[in-house]
Amino acid sequence: MAEQIAVLGAGSWGSTLANMLVENGHDVKLWSRNQEQVDQLNNEHVNPHYMKDLVYSDKLVATSDMADAVKGAQVILIVIPTKGLRQVAGQLNKILEQNNQRPLIVHATKGLEQNTYKRPSEMLMEEINEENRRDIVVLSGPSHAEDVAIKDMTAVTAACANINDADKIQKLFSNNYFRVYTNNDVIGAEFGAALKNIIAIGAGALQGLGYHDNARAALITRGLAEIRRLGVAFGANPMTFIGLSGVGDLVVTATSKNSRNWRAGYQLGQGRKLDDVIEHMGMVIEGVYTTKAAHELSLKRQVKMPITDALYRVLYEGEDIKNAISQLMSRDLTSEIE
Numbered sequence: 101m102a103e104q105i106a107v108l109g110a111g112s113w114g115s116t117l118a119n120m121l122v123e124n125g126h127d128v129k130l131w132s133r134n135q136e137q138v139d140q141l142n143n144e145h146v147n148p149h150y151m152k153d154l155v156y157s158d159k160l161v162a163t164s165d166m167a168d169a170v171k172g173a174q175v176i177l178i179v180i181p182t183k184g185l186r187q188v189a190g191q192l193n194k195i196l197e198q199n200n201q202r203p204l205i206v207h208a209t210k211g212l213e214q215n216t217y218k219r220p221s222e223m224l225m226e227e228i229n230e231e232n233r234r235d236i237v238v239l240s241g242p243s244h245a246e247d248v249a250i251k252d253m254t255a256v257t258a259a260c261a262n263i264n265d266a267d268k269i270q271k272l273f274s275n276n277y278f279r280v281y282t283n284n285d286v287i288g289a290e291f292g293a294a295l296k297n298i299i300a301i302g303a304g305a306l307q308g309l310g311y312h313d314n315a316r317a318a319l320i321t322r323g324l325a326e327i328r329r330l331g332v333a334f335g336a337n338p339m340t341f342i343g344l345s346g347v348g349d350l351v352v353t354a355t356s357k358n359s360r361n362w363r364a365g366y367q368l369g370q371g372r373k374l375d376d377v378i379e380h381m382g383m384v385i386e387g388v389y390t391t392k393a394a395h396e397l398s399l400k401r402q403v404k405m406p407i408t409d410a411l412y413r414v415l416y417e418g419e420d421i422k423n424a425i426s427q428l429m430s431r432d433l434t435s436e437i438e
């Protein structure tokens with residue numbers, strides 16, 4: 101059945117999902133704060149800054165008026181980088197209050213908030229009144245926008261404490277190339293999504309420095325061990341980390357040139373400066389900010405995250421990457437299984 105869906109955020113992922121939802125037969129309004137981008141999407145059906153090869157459906161309606169996007173929507177999908185999420189959610193809350201609206205809210209944001217270390221669903225629950233929302237659904241998993249745009253086979257997770265809401269999102273989003281599984285572990289899905297970006301930067305850096313397959317496999321495996329450790333300390337189900345929003349997303353991000361986090365790491369490995377890498381990416385590199393949040397959180401919770409700590413020193417304290425790698429490799433020898 102066709103649903104009315106609002107998508108907030110017209111970057112790479114938001115605009116690609118909005119287009120896919122139109123092709124799934126839904127009535128979709130895509131909100132962007134940028135009027136020029138809205139005009140390009142409506143008139144030329146392109147979004148060249150974010151998705152240079154995608155021609156969008158002429159049934160997709162873009163708008164820079166959030167109230168217009170949201171009016172009457174039964175489902176609202178939020179695809180805003182972590183840094184802007186609270187502000188957009190606050191704006192949305194005012195509109196929902198005025199309309200007396202109670203939609204199902206889904207987000208696809210992958211990060212942790214600076215200083216508070218909150219997960220995206222926690223930020224959304226704080227910013228959007230309980231009377232104006234149901235449980236939050238997390239859409240996560242190995243899903244580069246570039247692959248979904250060309251209808252490559254993709255499988256993701258819809259996680260929600262209320263499994264009926266996860267089921268609803270599973271049905272709305274799934275099609276013959278995009279398969280959605282459900283999970284009730286929101287904490288695990290969000291920690292997996294946020295923390296894999298740190299490891300992806302590390303994997304790119306290793307490649308930029310000239311390391312090979314063994315190094316990448318070691319980083320991914322031991323990276324997953326520390327992602328799971330932090331997630332479980334906050335109540336995540338350890339099984340989630342061997343699922344799509346765990347190892348699945350880690351593998352795709354840590355092995356693909358489509359990943360902005362991997363590309364950032366690669367350039368750092370090749371000797372470029374962080375500010376320069378951020379400036380030239382033109383899209384969000386969530387892992388840079390999540391490294392700081394996760395490093396601080398791991399100290400606070402006394403959870404060992406040696407790879408995250410090494411990357412923190414490289415990104416925020418100017419340590420040479422090669423030194424950080426030697427330090428990692430010369431730590432006390434330990435058991436693989438805790």
Ligand SMILES: NC(=O)C1=CN([C@@H]2O[C@H](COP(=O)(O)OP(=O)(O)OC[C@H]3O[C@@H](n4cnc5c(N)ncnc54)[C@H](OP(=O)(O)O)[C@@H]3O)[C@@H](O)[C@H]2O)C=CC1
Pocket residue numbers: 109110111112113114115132133134150179180181182183184185187188208209210211243244245246382383384386
């Ligand atoms: N790209 C991908 O393949 C995937 C991305 N994700 C996650 O989705 C989230 C969004 O990523 P992605 O779409 O790739 O990011 P992009 O950098 O491609 O786009 C970000 C979008 O968010 C908008 N935006 C940023 N801050 C604000 C704000 N304060 N108010 C309003 N709009 C804002 C930007 O607007 P403007 O252009 O005006 O700056 C832009 O439209 C991230 O957390 C990412 O990790 C998840 C799965 C896949």
Ligand SMILES: O=C(CO)COP(=O)(O)O
Pocket residue numbers: 210241242243244245297300349352353358359360361362384385386
């Ligand atoms: O989360 C993603 C794919 O699942 C996107 O990763 P990047 O942000 O590294 O491009």
